[in-house]
Amino acid sequence: MTVPALEAAGLRHSYGGGRMALEDAAFTVMPGHFTCLLGPNGAGKSTLFALATGLLRPTAGHVRIHGHDIALEPGKALARMGVVFQQPTLDLDLTVMQNLRYFAALHGIGRREANRRIEAELVRLSLYERAGEKVRALNGGHRRRAEIARALLHRPSLLLLDEPTVGLDIPARRTLIRHVHALCAGDGTGDDGDRIAVLWATHLIDEIDPATDHVVVLHRGRVRASGAAPAVSAAAGCATVAEAFDRLTATRPAKESSSIGEAAA
Template identity: 85%
Template sequence: MTVPALEVEGLRHSYGGNRLALEDVGFRVMPGAFTCLLGPNGAGKSTLFALATGLLRPTAGRVRIHGHDIAQAPGDALAHLGVVFQQPTLDLDLTVVQNLRYFAALHGIGRREADRRIEAELTRLSLFERRAEK
């Protein structure tokens, strides 16, 4: 039996406890399948993406990538995931460090290791003093 490339089961997420973004979402994407996620603004697409990449933790449910639970084994799960954005993705509301941490998390790099690498590279580029700027 083939393990799904992506499996979402009973996924629920709310912001601040009272703003429900997703409720009981579930689907499977098999390896080699082409799948689109479509919906109007506010439908929960970005929230689902953030949950599937481990950037947010679900209120309930689980996400597995090639059988690896993103909450329990994020490094193993993210090793099977490639992310391509359709537009430039720097968030102008985030600081330099926050943007870099975001991309590190997408690649399964833990916070401590990400901070070590960010400090080293910003220092190397003489930008460390600007790390808190947007």
């Protein structure tokens, strides 16, 4: 039986004053799947990412990365994970190559092997010709691709991207989405040989491939539905993912929302 790349179960988190950011969130991301964590602003997507990456500890529930509970086995869990946060984290005054070599060194990857991996990732992301340029000189799309290349250097089998297209123009968004889909389609594998799984957080419907992607619809801290995009649409009684999203994120009784989520899972 295939172990999920990411499994969230009974996940709850509250901030000061008892404000609940997530409540009983549960879903899985399987190897080779491009899964969109879809929700409006304020739905709890960034909180969920902070829990999934170990930056926050849940009030209840757990997150497992390839079977490793991130709270109990953080080293093993994080070793299988690459992350691109919403806010850029590259050093603007270093070149692309310098940024990636520094990251590789932090992961204990030797210089020769690091150079080999860096070249392979930059070629795959159509960025090799910019390797010697300072990050400050790159446009937003190229910076995002450099961050993805960096996140893949230690060959994770799960890639998490939090609103990665924020601030990008339409052509850059499309290029980035195409590159990441290609990873799931077989261009990328982790050190363990598993096809890369992707969890892509977004509030933009047009970033989803309605035929092949999986979706997790998050609204007001609750998972309203999860599963293959066509199944989620059908369970919501809608013809498209966009219509399903509108219906699932409208104000509705909790019982009805729960039943839709179970049918689509």
